[in-house]
Amino acid sequence: MAEVAGGGQPEAEAAELRERLRGVKHTVVVLSGKGGVGKSTFSALLAHGLAADGGRQVALLDVDICGPSIPKMMGLEGEQVHQSGSGWSPVYVEENLGVMSVGFLLSSPDDAVIWRGPKKNGLIKQFLRDVDWGEVDYLIVDTPPGTSDEHLSIVQYLSASHIDGAVIITTPQEVSLQDVRKEINFCHKVKVPIIGVVENMSGFICPKCKKESQIFPPTTGGAEKMCQNLNVSLLGKVPLDPQIGRSCDRGQSFLSEVPDSPAASSYRNIIQRVQEYCDQHRPQEEKTI
Template identity: 85%
Template sequence: MEEVPQDCPGTSSTQAGKGASCQGCPNQRLCASGAGAAPDPAIEEIKEKMRTVKHKILVLSGKGGVGKSTFSAHLAHGLAEDESKQVALLDIDICGPSIPKMMGLEGEQVHQSGSGWSPVYVEENLGVMSVGFLLGSLDDAVIWRGPKKNGMIKQFLRDVDWGEIDYLIVDTPPGTSDEHLSIVQYLSAAHIDGAVIITTPQEVSLQDVRKEINFCHKVKLPIIGVVENMSGFICPKCKNESQIFPPTTGGAEVMCQDLKVSLLGKVPLDPQIGKSCDKGQSFLTEVPDSPATLAYRNIIQRIQDFCDIHSSKEEKLISC
């Protein structure tokens, strides 16, 4: 994982890419290209495009394999169960686009109209966009450098005909790299509600999540909270719980207390989650009585509450 330098000045600083701590940083050239220069005109274009999107939520993780895309998919499914809400899921994991598979959309292609690219729809109120829809084959590797990745993210935000959306969920790759800087920069004028950060209980995962939280602070990205995934296994027969990934340092709960961020909840392991993702189905509807489903629903409700509270605060500020 590419680590944010300890004394990183932040992407919005005039010293971005120029400070002493920037030397050797893999993102130095990207940051320096925007420091002191005229703002990218795409930021205003994206701001205008995003006026029809009410809430924007980023899903982040410090390490790969912690279930970030799985959570993103089920967050989208859970929000879309309310048929009065329009939900969109944007996959910016350019090199590892797993969302099409998880949403049952493998092999689908993007259609273009006069108003831009059209998302691929799972339901009438749930649209998806991913680089996976643009590949010639499911086995094609995306071998792109940073600038091309950034251009693709810009195109997703500016050229997709999202329409009137209540929730836009952005599934990101692990780490704190080009894609993360780009999505925050391009949405900087459009307001991001915040980030949901996914971890597993063991210290090797929490170590990287601390860096992810530091990244959010550096780029002034609000943190909605942390989700501890794979948090124990509850036997479906005897109902006893086993710790498959022991929280040797106290897990996400202790980390959240130390860093003063919210713990949104813990999702236990359930083999059916993986099976549902492989089949492109919603685990929430396939296994409605699972303890993991209950955990998902509680977490989704907390995310909705966070977005509603922040919307109310913004409306009051505007009215003042």
């Protein structure tokens, strides 16, 4: 059986990260076993949804170093990071929604990031240590697919403060669920709580006849059956909607562009469940204040 690599942090480094992240109330890590299942789309819409009423301060951190799609999805392509006396400043979509990504450090969206593990890990640490996050209600972390260096680094560095848990994204077919089981096993090994699983691209509802078709047939019972077997919460199922991709390409929030669609309704229910989980599982010292 493969062992989880990595180790603890020097106390001085942990203290530094703890100080920088002390204003972050809740941290949610978004994971997927495979690419192409809608993980970054979910991260972007989770951030939009949490920030929608204007009463919460939300930050979205993109640690998908080799495939940073968050700047495009958030309508921030071409933006650059600014530095002040207190560190790097996030790039803001709205006053209460800030974003940080390696995409802001590239000269062109087409530039390839060809880095070995240590350099990726160094940048992740820099994002957490040197970015002036300020007071944040929710920090959403969009990770690359799989269970590799970036995941170990983000878990190690965030352990200095607090991780509420992980949301794992899948599609209904067995080839995707197979890798999600590995992701769940990874979370158990590194002691990251699992908020739940989201089944993305779960059927397609024809806008004309309203008939539902299974584009990705759940041959083994889909995420629902898997969650029952592994005793993990199923947060919800999101149907395919071509408008989601079009909204992401334009850098717009699908939730505000097509608020009455079945997919938008599913997203809002899932976001509500994530909020409720974070409220119930916030650190004990915060509960007693």
